[in-house]
Amino acid sequence: MKLLWGTANLFSNPRYMCGGATNPDAHVFAYAAAQVKKAIDVTQLLGGENYVLSGGREGYETLLNTNLKREQDHLAAFLHMAVDYARSIDFKGQFLIEPKPKEPTKHQYDFDVASGIAFLRTYGLEKHFKFNIETNHATLAGHTFQHEIEVAASQKMLGSIDANTGDLLLGWDTDQFNTDVKELTLAMVSIIKGGGLGTGGFNFDAKLRRPSIDAEDLFLAHIGDMDAYALAFKLARRILADGKFEQFVADRYSSFNSGYGNDIEQRKLGFRELYNLVLTKLGEPKLRSGKQEYLENLLNTYLHG
Amino acid sequence: MKLLWGTANLFSNPRYMCGGATNPDAHVFAYAAAQVKKAIDVTQLLGGENYVLSGGREGYETLLNTNLKREQDHLAAFLHMAVDYARSIDFKGQFLIEPKPKEPTKHQYDFDVASGIAFLRTYGLEKHFKFNIETNHATLAGHTFQHEIEVAASQKMLGSIDANTGDLLLGWDTDQFNTDVKELTLAMVSIIKGGGLGTGGFNFDAKLRRPSIDAEDLFLAHIGDMDAYALAFKLARRILADGKFEQFVADRYSSFNSGYGNDIEQRKLGFRELYNLVLTKLGEPKLRSGKQEYLENLLNTYLHG
Amino acid sequence: MKLLWGTANLFSNPRYMCGGATNPDAHVFAYAAAQVKKAIDVTQLLGGENYVLSGGREGYETLLNTNLKREQDHLAAFLHMAVDYARSIDFKGQFLIEPKPKEPTKHQYDFDVASGIAFLRTYGLEKHFKFNIETNHATLAGHTFQHEIEVAASQKMLGSIDANTGDLLLGWDTDQFNTDVKELTLAMVSIIKGGGLGTGGFNFDAKLRRPSIDAEDLFLAHIGDMDAYALAFKLARRILADGKFEQFVADRYSSFNSGYGNDIEQRKLGFRELYNLVLTKLGEPKLRSGKQEYLENLLNTYLHG
Amino acid sequence: MKLLWGTANLFSNPRYMCGGATNPDAHVFAYAAAQVKKAIDVTQLLGGENYVLSGGREGYETLLNTNLKREQDHLAAFLHMAVDYARSIDFKGQFLIEPKPKEPTKHQYDFDVASGIAFLRTYGLEKHFKFNIETNHATLAGHTFQHEIEVAASQKMLGSIDANTGDLLLGWDTDQFNTDVKELTLAMVSIIKGGGLGTGGFNFDAKLRRPSIDAEDLFLAHIGDMDAYALAFKLARRILADGKFEQFVADRYSSFNSGYGNDIEQRKLGFRELYNLVLTKLGEPKLRSGKQEYLENLLNTYLHG
Numbered sequence A, B, C, D: 001m002k003l004l005w006g007t008a009n010l011f012s013n014p015r016y017m018c019g020g021a022t023n024p025d026a027h028v029f030a031y032a033a034a035q036v037k038k039a040i041d042v043t044q045l046l047g048g049e050n051y052v053l054s055g056g057r058e059g060y061e062t063l064l065n066t067n068l069k070r071e072q073d074h075l076a077a078f079l080h081m082a083v084d085y086a087r088s089i090d091f092k093g094q095f096l097i098e099p100k101p102k103e104p105t106k107h108q109y110d111f112d113v114a115s116g117i118a119f120l121r122t123y124g125l126e127k128h129f130k131f132n133i134e135t136n137h138a139t140l141a142g143h144t145f146q147h148e149i150e151v152a153a154s155q156k157m158l159g160s161i162d163a164n165t166g167d168l169l170l171g172w173d174t175d176q177f178n179t180d181v182k183e184l185t186l187a188m189v190s191i192i193k194g195g196g197l198g199t200g201g202f203n204f205d206a207k208l209r210r211p212s213i214d215a216e217d218l219f220l221a222h223i224g225d226m227d228a229y230a231l232a233f234k235l236a237r238r239i240l241a242d243g244k245f246e247q248f249v250a251d252r253y254s255s256f257n258s259g260y261g262n263d264i265e266q267r268k269l270g271f272r273e274l275y276n277l278v279l280t281k282l283g284e285p286k287l288r289s290g291k292q293e294y295l296e297n298l299l300n301t302y303l304h305g
Helices: A026-045 A068-088 A113-122 A135-140 A145-154 A181-193 A215-242 A244-252 A259-265 A271-282 A292-303 B026-045 B068-088 B113-122 B135-140 B145-154 B181-193 B215-242 B244-252 B259-265 B271-282 B292-303 C026-045 C068-088 C113-122 C135-140 C145-154 C181-193 C215-242 C244-252 C259-265 C271-282 C292-303 D026-045 D068-088 D113-122 D135-140 D145-154 D181-193 D215-242 D244-252 D259-265 D271-282 D292-303
Strands: A005-007 A050-053 A094-097 A129-134 A158-162 B005-007 B050-053 B094-097 B129-134 B158-162 C005-007 C050-054 C094-098 C129-134 C158-162 D005-007 D050-053 D094-097 D129-134 D158-162
Touching: A005 A026, A026 A050, A026 A068, A026 B259, A026 B271, A050 A068, A050 A158, A068 A094, A068 A113, A068 B145, A068 B259, A068 B271, A094 A158, A113 A129, A113 A145, A113 B113, A129 A135, A129 A145, A135 A145, A135 A158, A145 A158, A145 A181, A145 B068, A158 A181, A181 A215, A181 A292, A215 A244, A215 A292, A215 D292, A244 A292, A259 A271, A259 B026, A259 B068, A271 B026, A271 B068, A292 D215, B005 B026, B026 B050, B026 B068, B050 B068, B050 B158, B068 B094, B068 B113, B094 B158, B113 B129, B113 B145, B129 B135, B129 B145, B135 B145, B135 B158, B145 B158, B145 B181, B158 B181, B181 B215, B181 B292, B215 B244, B215 B292, B215 C292, B244 B292, B259 B271, B292 C215, C005 C026, C026 C050, C026 C068, C026 D259, C026 D271, C050 C068, C050 C129, C050 C158, C068 C094, C068 C113, C068 D145, C068 D259, C068 D271, C094 C158, C113 C129, C113 C145, C113 D113, C129 C135, C129 C145, C135 C145, C135 C158, C145 C158, C145 C181, C145 D068, C158 C181, C181 C215, C181 C292, C215 C244, C215 C292, C244 C292, C259 C271, C259 D026, C259 D068, C271 D026, C271 D068, D005 D026, D026 D050, D026 D068, D050 D068, D050 D158, D068 D094, D068 D113, D094 D158, D113 D129, D113 D145, D129 D135, D129 D145, D135 D145, D135 D158, D145 D158, D145 D181, D158 D181, D181 D215, D181 D292, D215 D244, D215 D292, D244 D292, D259 D271
Parallel strands: A005 A050, A050 A094, A094 A129, A129 A158, B005 B050, B050 B094, B094 B129, B129 B158, C005 C050, C050 C094, C094 C129, C129 C158, D005 D050, D050 D094, D094 D129, D129 D158
Antiparallel strands: none
């Protein structure tokens, strides 16, 4: 039993109504800094493996009263301070950002993983942060859970998972327990292929539905949810052991493994050479099916085989 | 009369059904490269001021058959080739990326400006590209038009505008002529504050509604649209000349102009110093209203004064 | 100064977590009935002109535990009881239903005006109820404010207005003060054309933004909002006095005013006669432009003339 | 092998750009009438069991040029003519309406099943029509597939199914082949409980993805899809044979089976009696859990048991 991560709540108290690190008032920034310093101290004391910066209100309600650039500069200063402070006390945990597009704000700066990457790279923070991906936040941003995992993993920035689900027909964070084995299996495949979660883990950031008032409901929810994740993990392992999907995808891109395809990847060719190649030799490409229906059927043989 | 930009259509022909630069087949990549080379040649010949890379199908239909990382690597190679080729022929135009979240693909890699920045910075391309922002693409990605302008401008990457609108109750690109003076005025304020469009401009990438079949409809649409942009420009100039909004925003952040606020911006302070400052001197912040309703009323005095 | 309407809150107290009139427990139904009886008594005592049945939780969280038909039957019984009770105490006020698609429930039975009409007509309640239309509820259901007004007015069931706005890029009820003169002008046109609100009125069911904490913000919000509605009313009156839109629409349908068009409206013709008419005389129709861009331009001459 | 249904395309040809039965031009109405007459003739000739009126453009692009009431009156006249004509030629097939909220129009009059019911009951057509429910249309309207089935079944108006799926993160009709066994199982449970489809059936109104260009893709898609529906049917039968969900739901509403609960359903009690009952005997209700998480877990034992 270990502490997965520590964090500080910079969104519930009215002092943070206009954000913590992005608050227009330097006083609130200072207060937030003090609070996060303390939270890092406590996280270190408890042996926490990660520290999550969840930007619950780091965004804006209206651009009419907002200096977007200055707020982002302040957020960057804040994150640099966090990294510097952690180093100064020898905290070795991984820093995590948890993207969320909105709610309660109209717009958060870490809208999704891509926005987070843009921010981190702009301010030279990309070496110090990974992402804590929440399923329901992914879908509110217009992406699948698996998409956000893949984007983070493609940058070696997949850190941890806030395990829940939302309702795609609803526009707010429902934070439900997730029993959708299909969605979880796809996510597990991408997590395993991406090298796993490192020091991260699965945090059941999920709430019972309001009418679920029995004591046993809390147990049933966690049990059913863990069963779904466990089954998804088993199915993902079987899928990867069989290798059918991976082989299909590898074959699909195989023209880049040799010849001019490989030269493209090695950046040995330019537009001029490719132009001549097409005109003199290649001509019109022959189309190949994407086989989406075949792959969807194949997936069902694992899910309901 | 000058050519605003050139571009190539890498999305309509079936050969691009799985993308151009991100196609899994190196042959299609080569074909797309040849086509863009030619389009850059023609753009230079015609004295075009910009070249737009519109990624109409640079994304995926399903992650089941997709190597997201490899596709993004290929896209980066493609853009580097474009930059290198332009340099080799002494094309001085500005390269532009036009973010679009989806349609016809399920998911495009340049989902929004932030995704574009993440991509460009990841692959060392940020010096060579700016953004061509389309109103309807902004809203399909879950952002306002003004938001995308502000994000691009905050990075000095605001390039050009594809001037149209969508319908926020519909989930596809309607590309309508935009007569919403309120939305356009807010956009114009951000464009002017952001330093203008440089070599960019406004391209009326808008279509008549299907039942608008009279010859005069095309004229009426352009006239009404230009009137709306012109009025918005005049209103934005008046708003900025009066300076009420700018003054309000400047005041709102003024605590960062001196004292410990300025030290935060200068990164002279860290968490430790701010922690002590809060505990020994600052204490609990005093809340200040964000005045959203006041500012919305103020805006109406310009729009309907 | 008069009381516009009375209502009862059947959604905040945990006893209503699964609805009031649609609760699976007859005990809660009885409790809700007692509460609404009392609220009608008080409304009558205060001379209220309407009574609103706002179905805040009259819907479901999941179909897995729901008997949709039985819940709707219960709701109908509840509304019949309300009507019967009102008659028994000689309450003359108008009963109103306030459609809302969701939130906090996953799905409400009075999703929109059309759902409300379907329900009322199914259970023989259509003579006793009109609609209280809330702007933000309209847009959450995928309709414009004006659409919901038109649908209600087309059935002579337009009762009252809950005056606020939402944010079309957000998926929850923000209940903001509405300063969008364009949206309000279109709504006012439809309200006036629909014969007005009868005993209804405009209820500012709007909340300050969370950071609007100054005492004056409440005043500013109401003043700006009332100004916007007043301006919209003036513009709508001018639009209707000029009659350009009405004339355009009347002309557009004028082929139904005489000849076979009028016979269609009078139901004097059937498929057989029309089939012969097309084959022998009419042939292929000549297309006419819908002139959407012209009309949008025309609207702007009123909004920004 | 029999013909499930006939229909006419009143949306692709430009003459229908502003609708068929709701076109502002009586000439187009007449043309549409002639076309549907012919289609009914052919359907009868081929022994079709149903006739579908799919309102692909029966709606509006903008309210600025639309008389919503008059268009709905015309649509009602059209449907009455269809019913009268069918009777006159002794066509015994079932008439079906296929709700769709939008696309290509901004707004269709048969937005969803509830809108359809409102329309049919308003114009006295409810005895002659049932619904052809399409999964992708349900979700575009903000409802689940199962919800639309339940609403139609609750009125004995469930007619037929257009079997496909959409992508809940996309805002247009993708018409994909549906392999989501979970969604289909829930739908099958509701269809069977609702008494089945009568003369209706499952029509695979689904399209291959654009890159699925192999001849075998069409077979694979239909095979995988049929397998998914067949499995869902088997699972639904097992679920209903076990009766656990039905028993749970029956128990949940059991307080309405006797005593004052039954009197409520029989409408033997009114507000006055219930008020006295609550005050003198019942008091505050005791809350009961909705057990959503338990039921979701139970469902997974069938899907992945």
